[in-house]
Amino acid sequence: MTPLHLHTPLLQHRALSSQLGKRVWLKMESSQPAGSFKLRGIGLMCQRALAQGATHLVCPSGGNAGFAAAFAGAALGVTTTILVPHTTHESVRKEIRAIGATVIVTGEVWDETNQAALQICTQPGTVYIPPFDHPDIWDGNASVIDEVAHDSFDVVICSVGGGGLLSGIALGLQRNGLSHIPIIAVETEGAASLHAAIQAGELVTLPAITSVATTLGARRVAQQALDWTRRHDIGSVTVTDAQALDACVRFASDMRTLVEPACGAALAVAYQNLPELARFQQPLIIVCGGISVDLQKIQAWGKL
Numbered sequence: 001m002t003p004l005h006l007h008t009p010l011l012q013h014r015a016l017s018s019q020l021g022k023r024v025w026l027k028m029e030s031s032q033p034a035g036s037f038k039l040r041g042i043g044l045m046c047q048r049a050l051a052q053g054a055t056h057l058v059c060p061s062g063g064n065a066g067f068a069a070a071f072a073g074a075a076l077g078v079t080t081t082i083l084v085p086h087t088t089h090e091s092v093r094k095e096i097r098a099i100g101a102t103v104i105v106t107g108e109v110w111d112e113t114n115q116a117a118l119q120i121c122t123q124p125g126t127v128y129i130p131p132f133d134h135p136d137i138w139d140g141n142a143s144v145i146d147e148v149a150h151d152s153f154d155v156v157i158c159s160v161g162g163g164g165l166l167s168g169i170a171l172g173l174q175r176n177g178l179s180h181i182p183i184i185a186v187e188t189e190g191a192a193s194l195h196a197a198i199q200a201g202e203l204v205t206l207p208a209i210t211s212v213a214t215t216l217g218a219r220r221v222a223q224q225a226l227d228w229t230r231r232h233d234i235g236s237v238t239v240t241d242a243q244a245l246d247a248c249v250r251f252a253s254d255m256r257t258l259v260e261p262a263c264g265a266a267l268a269v270a271y272q273n274l275p276e277l278a279r280f281q282q283p284l285i286i287v288c289g290g291i292s293v294d295l296q297k298i299q300a301w302g303k304l
């Protein structure tokens with residue numbers, strides 16, 4: 001199967017490298033066709049679903065997962081329905097429709113939208129595509145590490161929503177004989193469901209998401225993500241919304257690329273030169289991207 005995602009560029013961040021006295025590497029997932037790394041895992045899951053006879057793909061997400069599923073469905077020529085909560089902006093609904101998917105607006109919060117999606121998926125041939133919690137998604141996300149397995153880096157920095165990216169990176173390191181390479185898993189303070197789970201020693205459902213990085217707003221991470229923290233060197237770090245936004249603004253200027261606060265969170269580890277970075281010389285930051293950003297937002301964040 002030819003993958004739906006692209007092999008993305010690996011760039012050195014020159015300014016940060018000289019500022020920190022390290023080699024700072026950037027894996028530019030922002031250049032994926034659906035705007036984020038999501039196409040890796042969701043694309044693979046959709047391809048496998050079709051190979052097994054699926055005739056209808058259903059994904060509950062008004063964000064990057066929904067875009068990736070819509071993109072994958074269109075590329076594969078299969079009927080695709082994206083369910084979004086009422087809170088999803090009309091412009092987002094329009095953009096998903098423009099890709100070719102059907103959009104159903106239902107639910108006040110994502111959990112309600114998700115229930116509606118699961119309901120539709122009881123029909124024969126209809127396959128549920130979750131945003132992060134599935135082995136095919138981790139398998140697909142792991143390809144981001146396959147692509148850099150022969151490059152030199154001594155830590156991987158990624159942001160965490162539900163932990164699908166983190167699980168993919170850990171799997172990718174493992175399957176490429178790089179299990180000794182640590183991961184720094186980053187969340188914003190108001191969306192820190194992995195951090196809470198590690199502290200509690202079990203999965204925690206956050207009462208609410210209070211961060212601007214709504215893409216990281218899974219109230220509960222996948223069990224798989226917590227399990228990886230027990231068998232891989234994974235440091236959990238939180239940054240403030242202000243730090244994530246500041247990183248987006250500086251990154252836009254430094255690399256001429258716009259990314260969401262969800263991605264700014266991972267970049268903030270380097271921009272803030274957090275102590276967790278001290279023991280590493282060649283950090284690899286997964287520039288996860290995200291489509292919910294534009295020039296106006298960057299300018300507004302720059303004035304904060």
Ligand SMILES: *Cc1c(COP(=O)(O)O)cnc(C)c1O
Pocket residue numbers: 036037038064065131132159160161162163164165166215216218260262263288289290291
């Ligand atoms: C989905 C997403 C994340 C979080 O990924 P999870 O697999 O949910 O942990 C981070 N950044 C961006 C841009 C995303 O689209």
